[in-house]
Structures are given as C-alpha cells and as structure tokens.
Amino acid sequence: MAEEPYALSASGLVMRFGGLLATNNVSLNLKKGARHALIGPNGAGKTTFVNLLTGVLRPSSGTIHLDGRDITTLPMHKRSARGLVRTFQINQLFETLTPLETLAAVVGERSGLGSKMWRLLGADRNITERCHALLEQFRLLDVMSRPTSQLPYGKRRQLEIAIALACEPRVLLLDEPVAGVPASERSDILAIINALPADMSILLIEHDMDLVFSFANRMTVLVNGALLMEADPLTVSNDPRVKEVYLGHGAGTDETAQSEVRYA
Amino acid sequence: MLTILFDGVAYGMLLFILAIGLSVTLGLMNFINLAHGAFAMAGGYVTVLLMQHLNVPFLLCVPIAFVVTAVLGAILERTLYRPMYGKPPLDQVLFSIGLAFIAMTIVDYSIGSSEQIIQLPQWLRGRTELSFGGHVLGMGHYRLLIIAVCIVLTILLQFILTRTRFGSRLRAAVDDQRVADGLGINVNVIFFSTFAVGSGLAGVGGAMGAEVLGLDPTFPFKFMIYFLIVVALGGTSSLTGPLLAALILGVADVAGKYYMPKLGSFIVYAVMIMILLWRPDGLFVRRGAK
Amino acid sequence: AEKPFKVGLIVPMTGAFASTGRQLHSAVQAYMKDHGDTVAGRKIQVILKDDNGVAANSRKLAQELIVNDDVDVIAGFGLTPITLAVAPIATQSKTPMVLMAAQTQANTEASPYMVRSSGTITQVTSGIAQWAVENDIKTAVTLVPDYAPGYESEEAFKKYFLAAGGKILEEIRVPMRNPDFAPFLQRVRDVKPDALFVMLPSGPGAALLKQYGQRGLAAAGIRLIGHGAITDDDNLNQAGDAALGVITSDYYATSHDSEMNRKFIETYKSIDGTSRPNFFGVAGYDGMHLIYEALRKTDGKAEGMAFVDAMKNLSFESPRGPVTLDPESRDFIQNIYMRKVEKVGDEYQNVEFDVIERVNAAGETK
Amino acid sequence: MTPAAVHDALREKTRVKLWEPVLWLAPLAVVALFPGSSFLVNQMAIMALFAISLDLVLGYAGIMSLGHAAFFGMGAFAAGLFAKFVMPEPIVGLVFAMGVGGLTAYVCSYTILRGSALTVVMVTLGVSLILLEIGNYMTWLTGGADGLQGVVMDPVLGLFPFTFDGVTAAYYSLAVLAVFLVVYRRIVNSPFGTSLRVIRDNRLRAYSIGIDTNRRIKLAYTLAGAIAAAAGAVQTHSMNFASLDAFAFERSADVLLMVVIGGTAWIYGGVIGAIVFIGLHHVLSDLTPQYWTFWVGVFLVLLMRVGRDRLIRPWTWFKGGPHG
C-alpha cells in the first residue's frame, strides 16, 4: 500500500548566519490535517525554520517537500501558489490599502487575475463574496474601508491572519499569531484557528502555553537550532529537559507554579 | 600613468570631501538634502569673497568656510529643515531642490553669474615631479593639500563615528526618534549638530573644490550627481565605503578622460551602474543589515 | 501713432550659459539708452525671454512670440543648437532673426531670414591659425568641446595649420559639461606639442587657463593659443595671472582703442556695473544697430524679407571697429584682432597687437 | 453588512466621477477659446502624459526613478527618426515610438529590481545619462548636440495638418493625453494596478501571497516606458524637432517635481502637477526672466513646509498645533 505523502516534509535543514547555526539539521513532517506546535526558547530558530520552509531564506543544506514534490529551490511566491502559506511574527501588512482592498487583491491574485489590466478589481462577484466572508470571519467589516495603517493593533493582527487564509492554504504556518493580542481577544483568534478546515495542515509557533496545549496534538521542541524532541503534548510537558530549558520549574512565585500545573 | 593615478586619487578625495556631508545626512540621518551642493557653493563663495575683498589667506579661508556654512546649516536646520525630517523622501527632495533654487538665485543676484576663480598662493601652485625608472609622477601641490585634508578629515570623522557614542546615538535617533528621545537621547541636539557639521564639511569641500571644479551659481546641481554617486556606491554604514567609492569615481573619471576623451562621462556612469548591479546596497554594507 | 515695433529677445538668462544672456540683454539695453527707443516713428519694444539654454524651450518661445505677441523680429540665441532649432520657425513665419551670439558658420545657412551680428568660428579662428603658422609653431594639439562650434573651430584651425605644413599631434574633444580639465591637460603635456589650441564657450575658459599654468604646461614649453572666447573679457580678471601671455584672436576686445568703444563701455557699465562687455555684448549692441538702421532705412515699414534685405550691405562703425553686413552670408565682414593677455593697471586685458582687416565669414580676407 | 455592500464599496472607488469627463474636455475648450494658449496647453499635455507615466512606477509601484527621461528621449528620437526616414504619419510614428520606449524600458527593468531606493535612483539616472552620452556619440544619427532637425510631419489622420499657431498640435497632444488617461485609469484600478500598490507597500508580503513581484515590476516599467515614449513622440511631432535635452537629468527632475507637486499614486496628480509647474514657470519667467528660479524655489519650499493640502486652504495656516 502506497503511503500518502506528507503534506509538508523538511529533512536535514541547516541554516547558518555567519558563525551561528540557527537551524541545525532539523527535520519535521506534517501529515495532512496535522495540528502541530513548534516551541522552544527565544532565539531557538523557530522563525528561521519557518523562513526556510517558505523560501524567505535558502537553507545551506537539506530538502523540503510539499505533497511529495521537492520545493527546496522554489521561489517564495510559487510555494505560496502551491498552498504553503504563513503568517508573520511581526505584522507584514499593506499599510496604505484598506482591509477590503488588501483582501480583494489577495483573493484576486489567487484567482489568477493578478496581471489582468483590463478589468476592474471589484468587478467579480466571487471575489467580493469571498472578501465579505473573510471580513466577517475576522470581524473587520466595520473597518474595511479605513487605511490599514490606522487600525488598532488587534485588528491589524486579525488582518495578518486573514491575509494568510485568503491565500487558501493547504499548509498553514502560524508564527506567534496571538503575540501582542490582549488576553480578552485571544479567544477570538483561537476560535478562528480551531474552526479551520480539518484537512488543512497547521504548524503553530506560540509561547502562550494555554493556546499551544489546547490546539496541538503533536509537538516539536527546538533548542539552539536543533531538534530536542518530537512527541505528543503530554510527553513534552512532562519531559524534564523541556522544563529545564523552556517551561521552567515554577521555582519562582507559587503563582507561576500553579499555572504550570495547568499546562500539564 | 602614475600622474594620472595621482590626479584621479586627488580628484576622488575632493569628491569625497564634498560628498561626505551628504553621506552623513543622507546615509545616517536618512534625510535627502539635495541642497547639499548649495552649502558647498556657499563655502566656495565665502572663500572667493574673503580672498578677493579682504585678502584673507587661502588656508585661513577654509576653516572660515567651514564655520560659516556650519552656522548657516545650523540656522536653516532650526528654521526650515527640522520639520522635514519625518516627511516622505519625495517631499524632502522637493523641499531641498527648492532651497537649492533659492540659493542659486541669491548668489546670482548678489554676486553675478560668471565663473569665480580662486587665486591660490604661489606655493600651492607649484608642482613636484618624481621619477621612478622611467615613470614620472607629477604632483600638483594643491592636489597634495587636498589629499592631506581628506585624510585628516577621514580619520577625524571615523574616530567620532566609531569611537564615540555619538555615532550610535545618531543612528539610534534616526531609527526611532520617539523612542530614542524617551530613552534619554537628545535627538534635537544630535540632529542639529550633525546637520551643522555636515553643512560645514560641504563648505570645506566647496572652498577646496572651487579651484578644481570651478564655481558659479549652477554649482549646486552641476555636481549633485557626483555626490549622489559617491553616497550610493559607498553605502551608508561607514566612511570607508564612500571614500573608496569616491576614489573609484575619481580614478575612473580622470583615467577615462585621459585615455578615452571622447567617451565623456560614459565611463563614470557605466562603472556606477555595474557596481550597483553587482552590489545593490553599495560597496560596503553593514554586516548583515537589510 | 504707429504700433510698436517688437523685438523678441530669446537668450539664456539662467543655467550654465546665463552669462551670455546677461551680456546680450545688458548690451541691448545699453544701445537703447544711447539711441532712444523710437525709430522712424515707431516705438521699439523688447520682450525678453529666458530659454535656459535649452533648444526645445527656445523654439517654443519663438513660436509663441511670433504667434501670440506678434513680434517683428526675433533676436538673441546663445548657442548653435538653439539657433538651428529656431531657424525653421523664422523661415516658416518669415520673421527676421538677428543672431547675436552663436558662431557656427552653418547657422545663417539654416534660414534666409537670419543675419548675424557676432562673427563665425571660422572667421575668428582663422586669425590665430595664421598667427600660429607665422610664429614657428610646428606641432599642435587641439582641444575643443564636443559640439558643432567645437568641430568647426578644430576644422578651421587645421585648415590653415596643415596647409602650412604644421602637424596636429592629437585632437581632443571634451564633453560640454566637464568638471575637471586636468586629465586632458595631462595628456597634452605628455604629447608635448609646440602649442595647444583651444576653443571653449566662455566660462570654463578661465578654469582651463589656471590648470594650464599649474600643470606646468607653460614651463614645458607648450604655448596656449585659441579662440577669443577662452580669454573672455567678462571673467578674464578672475583668471588673473594664469592668463598672462595667452594669445588669441577675436573680433572684439574690451580694450579696443576707440572713442566709440569707450562710450559703449560707459553705457554698458551704467546698466550692469558688475561685468564688462565682451564679444557677446558688442554683438548685442550691433544687433540692435542693425535693427534700428533697417527700420530707419525703410521708414519703419519693412517686414519679413524686405527687412532682412534692408540690413544687407549696411556698413558702419561699431565699438569693435568697422563692419559691413555681407549680403551673401549675412554675416559681418570685419577685422580680426590678434591679442595677448596683459595686465593694464588693475585689470587684465586682451591687448590687441595685430589686425587682419576685412575678414569674411569663411575666414577669407576681402 | 451584506456581500453586496462589500461589492459596492469596492466598486465605488473605481467609478468614473461626474467631473472627470469635464476635466478631460475642459482643455479643448480652452484652446478653442484662446488659441494663444495652444503652446502652453500643448506643453502641459505632453508633460502631464509624461508625469502619469512616471507615477505608474513611482507612485503606484514605488520605484524611485530619477531617469525617466530615458524613455521620453527614446520616444522623441524614435518618432523623429521614424518620421524622417520611414514615414511621416504621426499615429503610426506614435505607436512605433511606444514600441521602442517599451522595449528600452523592458531591458532596463532588469536593473531596478534590487537595492535600496537610492540605488534605484542612481541606476535609473545612470541609464538615462548613458543614453544621453550614446545619443551624443552617434551624432550621425541623432544630430548630436545640434539635435535632430528637419522632421516634417503629415497631417494627423490625414486630416489635420500641424499649423504654425500650434493649435493642431495642442489638440493632438490633448487627444493623446485623454486616450491615455482613460486607459491608465482602467489599469491602475485593475487587479494589476492594485498588485503594484501591494508590492510598493510590502514587497516581502506581496511575494509571500504568491505575487511574482519582479515580473509585475518589469511589466509596469515597460508600460510606463511606452507611455513616456508616447509623450516624447508627441513632443517631437508637435515641434518637428528632437534634441538630446529630452534625455537630460533636468527633464527627469522636472517630471518628478510635477508628480510630487500634484500628489503621487493618483491619476490626476501628474496632470495637476504639470499644469501647476508649467503654468508657474510660464508666469514667473515672464515676470522675471532672470530670477524666476527663486520664486519656483520659494514655491517648492512653501508647498512642502505648509503642506499640499493646507497650501490650497490658507485659512488653516494659523490654526492647530504641530499635531494638526
């Protein structure tokens, strides 16, 4: 029986910045529909790893396959066209466009209209309907006609994720999606993530352990650029090494100790 | 051969002195000051007027030119430039072109449009020739002076920018003015003094350059392109970049004219484009900076 | 009263060639100050336009002056390319065109409506070329700017020089905008000719003189000779000692010794105290004289070709000396003076030491 | 809010406003009423066309070009040579010139893909100056510094001969401008036009949502090159003459000033900039031929210090603090 290829599979990725080994022989496989979390201390190389997967950076060595096809040397925009899409840890938005224009541009691009010069952006009902759906889902309808640069942070963060979803990803890489989002609004984003189609493969990077443990059914821990372990959440949260370098022992205030218990 | 090389180096160093102020305002302060040439012109005219009317010796004129243009720069910074810092680059371009227009017309109106010439003291007009086994190296004394001034300035500036905290505070202020201010950096004073010094250096360049490049009211734009080439090729991270760029430019220009007079400025532009295509961020980029 | 007679004066008042425009404009004003502003009952009205030295502008301005302002004569024109661009406009609209500056011989051929009150490059250069031949210069390098007047000057010099058995070691053409003459001069020095012949539009001339001195070309025995524009009276004082001894030929020097010239200089300075009139200035003055005389001759009536015809053969005493407008070439037949730069009192002057009388546009003696 | 409302919101931006056709037709009326303005109007129309071309790359795609005259010059000379040596029919000449300009721009587009804004500024400037030098070098073809003389055009469409009073030329250039405005309007509101703004705002993100940014930029540059060449061609056609000034730095700088004066990334920005700048130049240089640059300088400084919006609303000058 032929095995179904992994949705995304990276093997032996290496990335150097000068003397620093930011990614040290990391391999990772995402099954179709995976809910996978990537955690690790600050500077462990998580964002770098995502940059390698999406083509922002070229790995020094190693290969990346998407649905069984080698994409190691494919330029970023082609990976994205094949369904490998990400969000950014620091918002990357189109500041002078409105959320509506932004999403219309992205949706239009995905429908292959991007280089059409002789039709109007808003002419296509399918596009505007899709935009409407996204705006509604991300609660951006009320600000859809304001320039992005004027939006409050929370809305900007939601737009960041909306753009990624407008790309119709099959594999979605989320880099700290709730960073900077107030606790009261995190649940919104969490709900959106949880409602994503089941066949979409998702890799989540987060330091918010509540979010991570409620989301993931598989976890990878990176430390100093290298893979420390890959396992199910329970194993990871009980692993002494992970506690040592990442989760902490709760040796400080009793309060943090308490919340750590909840992680496990 | 050697003489050409020497001339090219001297020419390049002159361009460096002229452009270094721009390199500071554009490269470090991120401010596009196309009126830079106007400050250089001011330095040149200060020198000419002092020498013609008050018989001030040339060597004294140069520091005076520095002071006068620095003060001029300081006044303009306070009154006109400061609010332009945060504006989009194109607005800065328009604004500073406007200033250059004004400066040119003022000079034209008050001094006239004809070319001004500096009468160098006798000892600077001479020339020393050395020969090495068939090769002759002829060095104009004035050009030797240019080289000397350039070296001293480079060392001085390099010291200030790298060995003192001034350089990093300046870049911090440019990166994020608001936060730098909130963290105890007096942004206004830093910008103010940088701008004044940058203008002063332009003044020195103008004073030294009037002899070689000529001086008339069209000066600010005539050499703008050369200054910009130096800054673009040199990158913005250090002084070595612009210096090297200026030397390449100087030697390419002089040698080009010597060996292929017909090709005019073609060589300079071609060299520039080739270098920029090869290294889009200039010859020297601060390590890893994007 | 009759309607005014309008002269559209198109010159560069700004940009690199602004000094040409200033000379012409001041001289035109000087002429009108000396001779009043009414001729044959018609009031003369000069409309000044700045073309920035750019041909496309001049052409547009000429057309506008003719169509909208209904001018009777267009005048000025600082550069050869400008003149060539405007010439068809004059022909098409049958408007007389008084060329006061640009010197390329071909200019007047471009339109039958054009007359010139300056001189031609060939005419001017013929003087120094002959002098070179007569003064034992056997080898020379020519250095001219890379545009029509430069080529013509190079050509004219070579014509006489080669015919007399001289040898041109190198022909250097420099770009019109060029910051630094050093490499060119270094090249000349390495080639070691007896003389360096130079033609440059006024302005860069002074810078060249200085570098000539500093590069030790004089010391190396290379003489500097050239078209009069390189020792332009307007900024000769700035060049100072470096210019001393340079020999040039031209149709006018500020120092020209005549009653009329002294009067001209006096009026000119009353208009512009900061400069002294040069070869452009005198051409502006004489250009106005041509217009005044033609108008007088036709009793204020003539237009178009009749007006041009009225200018032909006019003969008069100019601040530069006697001139006659050659009906064929529509250029002056005039004296070409040999001059040497000397210090006279506080000022540096082109001092005339010889004269070739009655030279026509092609450089031939009539 | 319904999908229909979203749809309308998106369309709203691109609808032709009532005043727009008026704006397209008004200049025709001006020329008809005041034939004396034809030269000025002609020049404004040509520069307006040139300016919208620059705005496509500068305003929309965010490419800092200081050498846009390269394409204007190519168009001017292509049109001149075509008329002189192939056929003097204006419209065919215009199309030919656009082809030449577009091709040149396409080749040059490879040089503008990398580097900082300053790098792009210098490369574009360098390219235009090199073309100028080459033009100067090929005197036999271009006439060198003397310019390309003796271009004589056929009547436009075989019907309207170019007249000495410049009226035909003015109508001709206005017509060309109007056609291009309509086309341009459509292009900048198309998905392609939007993708240029996306690229300008954030190239990394544009890339990561699947846009082949380099290709789009090359396409935009080529298009802009063709439009600039059209402007150059119209200039040659209406002047019967082309000179190397068409390539000069000053021309690139002037058109940049016009775009910025009128406002970038706005269809009418270039048009308004051209009208204001040329009009100002015209009035000032008539008033003071010697010192008009001073007042242009004062205008630019004021414009930038007071702000474009506030300059036309003087009553706001003394209100509001630094935050206003």
Next chain:
Amino acid sequence: MPDMLNIEGLHAGYADSIVLNDVSLSLDQGETLALLGRNGTGKTTLINTVVGVTRRHKGSIQLGGQPLEHLAPHVRARAGIGWVPQERNIFRSLTVHENLTAVARPGSWTPAKVYDTFPRLAERKGNMGAQLSGGEQQMLAIGRALVLNPRLLLLDEPTEGLAPILVEEVLRGIENVTKNEGLSVIIVEQHPQLILAISQRAVILDRGTVVHQGPAHELRHDQALLNRWLGVSV
C-alpha cells in the same frame, strides 16, 4: 518623604481624541504597581505620557518631588525614568551592544550586567537589532531600560513573546530590583495573576479613567472585580 511618582489629574491623548481622563496615582520607592485594563483602555498612553512621548493636556507628573510635565522626554529619562515600550522598538541598525551603550548612563547596571542577566544577548552581542528573534528583542528592550539606571521603571508588556521560563525569570528579576535596589516599577501585563503576585499595588484603567486602585494582593483574590474590569476568568 515624597512619593517616587505622583500623578495628579492627568489628561492626555492624541490629535483628536482624549484618551486619559483625570488619572491620578502615586507610587512609593521600591514599590511595584500593576497597571491593568482591557485592550485600548489607555495603559500604553499613560506610560507614554509619563515618558513624555505622548501629549499631555492637563495635570501634573512628579518624580521624587520634581515636576516632570514640562520637561522633554530625554530630560525625563535622565531624571530617572527607564522605559520598555510596548512595541520594543529596538534600534534596528545598531548592534545589540550599541543598543545598550548608546543609552547607558552611569550606575550599577552596565551592559555587562545585562549580559549576565540575559546570556542569550551576550551571544548575539554583535548582531544588528533587526536580526534578533522576537524574544531576544524583548530582552534587549528590558536591558536597554535597565542600563539607563533609572529610579522608576516603566514596563509595557515586558513578557510578551518570551518563553515561559523567561517570563518567570523576568518577573523574579523585577522583584529583585525593587527589593534590593529600591527601584519603583510600573508594569503593564496581559496576565493579571502573573504580576499581581509580585506587585504591591494595582490600578485598573477603563476608558481612560482609574476604576480601581488598591493593594495588589486584595485584587488578586477578588474574582468579581477582575471579571468585571478585565473580562478574564483566572
């Protein structure tokens, strides 16, 4: 003895909106104040107004008895305010080391001591600010505020983006500097429980006004209050 920080009747905001409305609070030396409130209630605005980068309309701010409100931000910094901005705002084109030295002022906190505290930064010493990972930037922002050797430390969400273990460390560090070095701290946090544990006082902002002020330990156990103003059940 005067309070370390004393804010009285403060109004502040942006061009066309007033965000802070009559805010008063005070803080003693060596005390930590937890500044809480929902998203957009004006916490950052309050911090920034004390720093001086947001416009104050009315009211007074005193640091150790010295009125600050008319001083420029950099003078306030020299008077003893250390600031960790919410968006970190690392100087991108400076190296890590330069980020510290550019602002450092004499005192017990030196760049070396910062490196001891955050060894990760020592490893990245020569890197440009723009090349740091998100968490590294956060550490640097904290270190940068410390080398100012302030008397009052203003921390705007300092633990955002830090690994859990570092969050612990940072909080412990804050406890230390207040206890041992006598610094006063205002800290804004999304997780009230985390900081209430190490704070003495707590202030809750809502729509620009102070709606609750009191001892931290009381608030910590007052579920009703937390729920009402912060909308989080903890």
